Amino acid sequence: MSADRSPGTDGADAETSAEGDEVIDPVDRPERDARPPALAVVVSLVAAAIASLATFLAAPLGGALLAVATVAFVAGSVRRSHRFLSWGAGLGVVGLAVAGYRGGGVEPLLVGGVALAVAWDAADHGLSVGEQVGRDARTRRNVAVHAGTTLLAGALSVGVVYGVYLAAAGSQPVAALALLLFGAVVLASALR
Amino acid sequence: MSETGDPAPNEGPAEGADAATTERRVRREIETGRWDGVRGAALALVGVGIVARRPGLVLLGAVGVGYVLYAGVGEAPAATLDVTRTASDATPEPGDEVTVTVRARNVGDAPLPDLRLVDGVPPGLEVVDGPARVATALRPGATVAFEYAARASRGEHEWEAATAITRNPSGSRERTTAVDPVDPARIVCTPDLAAGGDLPLRGLTTRSHGRMPTDVGGAGVEFHATREYRRGDPLKRVDWNRRARTGELATVELREERAATVVLLVDARETAYAASDPAAETAVEASVGAAGQAFRALLDGGDRVGIAALGPVDCWLAPGAGTAHAARGRETLATDPALAPTPSGDRFYRSLWLRRFRRRLPADAQVLFFTPLIDDAAASIARRIDAHGHLVTVLSPDVTASGTTGERLVGLERRERLRDLRSTGVRAIEWGEESFPVAVARATSRWSR
Numbered sequence A: 001m002s003a004d005r006s007p008g009t010d011g012a013d014a015e016t017s018a019e020g021d022e023v024i025d026p027v028d029r030p031e032r033d034a035r036p037p038a039l040a041v042v043v044s045l046v047a048a049a050i051a052s053l054a055t056f057l058a059a060p061l062g063g064a065l066l067a068v069a070t071v072a073f074v075a076g077s078v079r080r081s082h083r084f085l086s087w088g089a090g091l092g093v094v095g096l097a098v099a100g101y102r103g104g105g106v107e108p109l110l111v112g113g114v115a116l117a118v119a120w121d122a123a124d125h126g127l128s129v130g131e132q133v134g135r136d137a138r139t140r141r142n143v144a145v146h147a148g149t150t151l152l153a154g155a156l157s158v159g160v161v162y163g164v165y166l167a168a169a170g171s172q173p174v175a176a177l178a179l180l181l182f183g184a185v186v187l188a189s190a191l192r
Numbered sequence B: 001m002s003e004t005g006d007p008a009p010n011e012g013p014a015e016g017a018d019a020a021t022t023e024r025r026v027r028r029e030i031e032t033g034r035w036d037g038v039r040g041a042a043l044a045l046v047g048v049g050i051v052a053r054r055p056g057l058v059l060l061g062a063v064g065v066g067y068v069l070y071a072g073v074g075e076a077p078a079a080t081l082d083v084t085r086t087a088s089d090a091t092p093e094p095g096d097e098v099t100v101t102v103r104a105r106n107v108g109d110a111p112l113p114d115l116r117l118v119d120g121v122p123p124g125l126e127v128v129d130g131p132a133r134v135a136t137a138l139r140p141g142a143t144v145a146f147e148y149a150a151r152a153s154r155g156e157h158e159w160e161a162a163t164a165i166t167r168n169p170s171g172s173r174e175r176t177t178a179v180d181p182v183d184p185a186r187i188v189c190t191p192d193l194a195a196g197g198d199l200p201l202r203g204l205t206t207r208s209h210g211r212m213p214t215d216v217g218g219a220g221v222e223f224h225a226t227r228e229y230r231r232g233d234p235l236k237r238v239d240w241n242r243r244a245r246t247g248e249l250a251t252v253e254l255r256e257e258r259a260a261t262v263v264l265l266v267d268a269r270e271t272a273y274a275a276s277d278p279a280a281e282t283a284v285e286a287s288v289g290a291a292g293q294a295f296r297a298l299l300d301g302g303d304r305v306g307i308a309a310l311g312p313v314d315c316w317l318a319p320g321a322g323t324a325h326a327a328r329g330r331e332t333l334a335t336d337p338a339l340a341p342t343p344s345g346d347r348f349y350r351s352l353w354l355r356r357f358r359r360r361l362p363a364d365a366q367v368l369f370f371t372p373l374i375d376d377a378a379a380s381i382a383r384r385i386d387a388h389g390h391l392v393t394v395l396s397p398d399v400t401a402s403g404t405t406g407e408r409l410v411g412l413e414r415r416e417r418l419r420d421l422r423s424t425g426v427r428a429i430e431w432g433e434e435s436f437p438v439a440v441a442r443a444t445s446r447w448s449r
Helices: A038-058 A060-079 A082-101 A106-132 A140-169 A173-190 B015-021 B038-052 B055-072 B240-246 B283-300 B323-335 B350-360 B376-387 B405-423 B436-446
Strands: B022-031 B081-087 B097-106 B112-120 B126-129 B133-138 B143-151 B155-158 B160-167 B173-181 B186-189 B209-228 B250-258 B261-267 B304-310 B316-320 B365-370 B392-397 B427-431
Touching: A038 A060, A038 A082, A038 A106, A038 A140, A060 A082, A060 A106, A082 A106, A082 B038, A082 B055, A106 A140, A106 B055, A106 B112, A106 B133, A140 B055, A140 B112, A140 B133, B022 B081, B022 B160, B038 B055, B081 B112, B081 B160, B081 B173, B097 B112, B097 B133, B097 B160, B112 B143, B133 B143, B155 B323, B186 B323, B261 B283, B261 B316, B283 B304, B283 B323, B283 B365, B283 B392, B283 B436, B304 B323, B304 B350, B316 B323, B350 B376, B365 B376, B376 B392, B376 B405, B392 B405, B405 B427, B427 B436
Parallel strands: B261 B304, B261 B365, B365 B392, B392 B427
Antiparallel strands: B022 B173, B081 B097, B097 B143, B112 B133, B112 B160, B126 B143, B155 B186, B160 B173, B209 B250, B304 B316
């Protein structure tokens, strides 16, 4: 029962209890199936497929790169590796950049971008839920709310950005670009 | 276990009551860093878009900046939870499944978009049905309830604080909170003590009459010796045959049967919490089970029995007899913290313990020492108690495995220790696969008194 009392089970646990004795963190007890919840994996896969399709419509090479990113997401979920997911996300961004550079349309690119973000986010969130709560527990609501919020954030961004683009960029592409860039820089620096 | 936190129909009633029913301590707040890199990707896309004069990429970068904003927004919310926990059975039998229901209500004003709740199941209990965890999102005033089943094991188990992990909507910040209901669930699991047949004791006894045949002549049933007649000897003890043969009066002495004082000493040091495999019963568990059988058998035989634990936590039940004592012994074996199903983690000082134990031990007491004998200290303690004039019988559950070379070596060392003990005159019984009474019966048939 207590054979697994190994000291220092959690490197990030900075808690030094008054008893002076290292107590196993209850979150790390081995009672759960630590794989990510099925819903998170499914959401991630569907979103990644949408991203691949949208980017493929913009430019086939970009779509191919996103398909590879999808494979990386699957591998990350199966092997429970955050690193695989990060590589997948990076690859996806490169795929989007390639598709944009090759002259893909604006709309499929935006859809692909948001779908990529949702795919990575759902997979990564699924990993952390799996680690802390496990696959067998009730997690559906949590995963759905999280994926929904991320999708909403993406949709809002797209709405604002695309609205500005339609309003400004139709006649003056360069001015619109500069305006958008300026806005982007201001937003990014406001966060610091 | 009262339903104090039952959700009231209207929101936010009885703020004071909420604070009183659940104690919350923030354990740690961290940045998860999961959106790290999105800012760089966004600016890179914008940069490529500018250089290549592709508006699509700039827009994409701007959407990325939107996600940067999303990641930066919001602190991890405080886990304003009111937790109640109910166990289906407060006094289960060992092996029973206890269903535990946990309800957590968000009593704060802010929603908890990402809440993971891990219940603080006592370390001695095994969760058999469903993890004791849930992940959900809670609006203000909303309640999440989940239940799981734990298998009861001997002892007194009190639930620890539940761990609540909350994140902000994007998951970039995380806060871990210990959520402790003021009234945590508690179960007490007291096994029945089954008598384990006849138990072999050694010839050190008290002055009270009992069942142990002694080398003292007197009243009894078994012939012991004859001696010269003294005035006042009862007539029925006079050896009339001898009187007829030789004309002398002689008195037959019979073996007196007396009660023994026995202290059951259970090894509960951290090393004794060993098992042949992680799911198997620990040596402490096996020892306590056997001690329970011995306790019952000895009390039934009229001996005075006490209980002590060899371990960091003090445990001493002075030898006694009678129904009340039997109940106390049962309670001690079942729920004493010194014999808990998991080690206490305190430090154990052997010489201090030995001094205290010797001071308490009645001079005529013998010791039944239950130990897995997987380190030298246990054997040395047995020898030292024996050397102080208390007859020691070592009863050793075998928890060694025989898979790897190291495990076989431990088994070999243990057998060597048993042989050493036997050669120094300490009696030893070991039992592994077979039950304790069987092992005792087999060993007893070999022994002389």
